[in-house]
Amino acid sequence: xxxxxxxxxxxxxxxxxxxxxxxxxxxxxxxxxxxxxxxxxxxxxxxxxxxxxxxxxxxxxxxxxxxxxxxxxxxxxxxxxxxxxxxxxxxxxxxxxxxxxxxxxxxxxxxxxxxxxxxxxxxxxxxxxxxxxxxxxxxxxxxxxxxxxxxxxxxxxxxxxxxxxxxxxxxxxxxxxxxxxxxxxxxxxxxxxxxxxxxxxxxxxxxxxxxxxxxxxxxxxxxxxxxxxxxxxxxxxxxxxxxxxxxxxxxxxxxxxxxxxxxxxxxxxxxxxxxxxxxxxxxxxxxxxxxxxxxxxxxxxxxxxxxxxxxxxxxxxxxxxxxxxxxxxxxxxxxxxxxxxxxxxxxxxxxxxxxxxxxxxxxxxxxxxxxxxxxxxxxxxxxxxxxxxxxxxxxxxx
Numbered sequence: 001x002x003x004x005x006x007x008x009x010x011x012x013x014x015x016x017x018x019x020x021x022x023x024x025x026x027x028x029x030x031x032x033x034x035x036x037x038x039x040x041x042x043x044x045x046x047x048x049x050x051x052x053x054x055x056x057x058x059x060x061x062x063x064x065x066x067x068x069x070x071x072x073x074x075x076x077x078x079x080x081x082x083x084x085x086x087x088x089x090x091x092x093x094x095x096x097x098x099x100x101x102x103x104x105x106x107x108x109x110x111x112x113x114x115x116x117x118x119x120x121x122x123x124x125x126x127x128x129x130x131x132x133x134x135x136x137x138x139x140x141x142x143x144x145x146x147x148x149x150x151x152x153x154x155x156x157x158x159x160x161x162x163x164x165x166x167x168x169x170x171x172x173x174x175x176x177x178x179x180x181x182x183x184x185x186x187x188x189x190x191x192x193x194x195x196x197x198x199x200x201x202x203x204x205x206x207x208x209x210x211x212x213x214x215x216x217x218x219x220x221x222x223x224x225x226x227x228x229x230x231x232x233x234x235x236x237x238x239x240x241x242x243x244x245x246x247x248x249x250x251x252x253x254x255x256x257x258x259x260x261x262x263x264x265x266x267x268x269x270x271x272x273x274x275x276x277x278x279x280x281x282x283x284x285x286x287x288x289x290x291x292x293x294x295x296x297x298x299x300x301x302x303x304x305x306x307x308x309x310x311x312x313x314x315x316x317x318x319x320x321x322x323x324x325x326x327x328x329x330x331x332x333x334x335x336x337x338x339x340x341x342x343x344x345x346x347x348x349x350x351x352x353x354x355x356x357x358x359x360x361x362x363x364x365x366x367x368x369x370x371x372x373x374x375x376x377x378x379x380x381x382x383x384x385x386x387x388x389x390x391x392x393x394x395x396x397x398x
Contacts, residue, residue, distance in 0.1 A: 020149040021048035023066035025057045025083070026099065027075045031124065035070060038138050045145060052076075054083030061090050068149050070141070071118075073100040073109050081109050081116070088117045093155075095119045095148045097141070101126060107250045111218065119148050119362065120215050123244045139307065144215065147335050147363045201377040201397050202352045206328035208235055209389065210319055210346075212312030214242040214334025216362025218251055220382055221332065225259040225277065227386025231393045232261045236295075238278045238286065238319075240312045242334065245282035252279045268299040280310035287318035295322050306338040312366070316342025325350020328392055330385060333361035337369035344375050352377045352392070354385060 022045055024035050032050045039045050048066040051057050055078040057069065069087065073080040080098060087094055098113045098121040100106035110121040122141055125133035209231055213221055221241060231237065243251060248265055255277055256263035263277035266286050272278065272295040280286035285300040298318070305311035312331070316339060319327055327346050331339045333356055343353045353376045355367035360382040371379050380388060 019043070020045040020068055020145065021064075021066045022046065022145060023048050023057065023061075023064055023069040024050045025052075025054060025069060025075070025080070026072035027052050028072070031072070031099075034134070034138075035141065038142060039145070042142060042146075045142075045149070054078035054080055054086075058083055058086045058090070061087055061094070065091070066094065067152060068095040068097065068145050070097050070099055070122075070145070072124075073098060073106055073113075081113055084113055084116050084118060093152060095145075095152050097122055097144055097148070099124050099141075102244055102246050104246055104250070107247045110247070111250055111254065114219060120144055121247075123247070143335055147215070147365065151363060196371045196376075196379060197374065198376050198378055199347070199374065201392065202325060202350050203397055204325045204350050205395070206235070206352070206393055207323050207326040208319060208328070209237045209393070210315060210327060210329040211237070211239045211332065212241075212316070212329070212334070212339040212366065213239070213332035214308070214336065214338065214363070214366055216333035217241045218243075218254070220356065220362075221251070222254055222258040223382060224330075224332070224386050225255050225261075225263075228259065228389060229261065230390055232259060232277060233275055235274050235393060236272045236276070236278065238266075238272070238280075238288070238315060240280040240286060240310050240315045242308045242310070242338070243282050248279055248282040252277075255279065266297040266299065268297060270297050271295065272297060280315065283309055285310050285314040287314050288322050289318065290322055306336055308336070308338055312339035313342035317345050320345055320349045320351075323351075327351035328354070328389065330354045330356075330389065331367045331370045332356045332382070333363055334366035335363045336365050339366050340369040340373050340375070343370050344373060347375045354378045354380060354388065356385065357381050 022039050024032050024047065026032050036047050036050055039047050049064045053075050071080045071083065084096060096118045098110050098118050100110055100123065102123050122144060125137050241251060252264050259277060261277060263279060265281040266278040272288060278297060285302060287298040287300060288295055289298045305313055316329060329343060329346055331343065331353065347353060353370055355370045355376045357379050358364040358368065361367055370376055378388060
């Protein structure tokens, strides 16, 4: 999905230091109170404002000047989807996280919001009295605010390099301007994707394509599968995207339209065949198993893996027993490190890994973990991955 901004929009300068300023926009006083308490407990973020309607947010955005907005979909006066483009028109670099309950309508609206410039979405629990649901909401929301906010500040630092020192001037004309503080170097544990080494691609011909993704994944997946028709026609494609139920139903429909190939949520026990895309359903881990001479889907309702359900690692590791080293895996944008351990196992079995590069990732967590582990045969921009995958399945091993 493309992201469109108003042509005359401006960017309000973002703070490069201090806590992330978060604006909460939700007509539920309970949700506003919960999120406010969670944010207040974090050292690197603060509540910039807590508002009841989208109209209040649009009218006050310039005064509040937040870094991140948590924007409810259903509100009086001005709903979240209507407020979204107006907020971005006034503050183009605002990180907007859409929040909604798990209904098909809200899932469809969330996908529409992504196409209009929202950075991500988060499902709200039906009841905050259910401890496990509230805990997941709490964990996911804080992580999304932190990682998406950090990306915003990295982009701002790159766009605004330190100023050169001013030339000395006579004392009578005032003090000499001080140079701005240098931009901090990237953390040692997260080098730029351009500086990481890669390993050779496997000499074994791939027989299956596995893809894992999380934050930013829906847009990346739809862009990628649109280029993979020749692969899909001849080989099975299995995808795990961190996403709740209902949302994966909508995603599968979008993938079918983007690829012009059959795509659906996987069903337990169904055979895995070339010519279609299998998407792990929300709330279930997707694995593959041998079923006589065939391969079948196996859905697992076990505990979360890497805080996720579905998770990428169960798919990756299960595929080794089926296809051994004849596996090509792609790890796209996302928070955390899911896919890295399973990727190590795939490489040890003789398969290959491609990771999305940092510059084109919404969050360089999952692909970055794989790249830093030294298991990738290539680290590529999103717009180059499809071409490379097609070439590898056509017989190129370079």
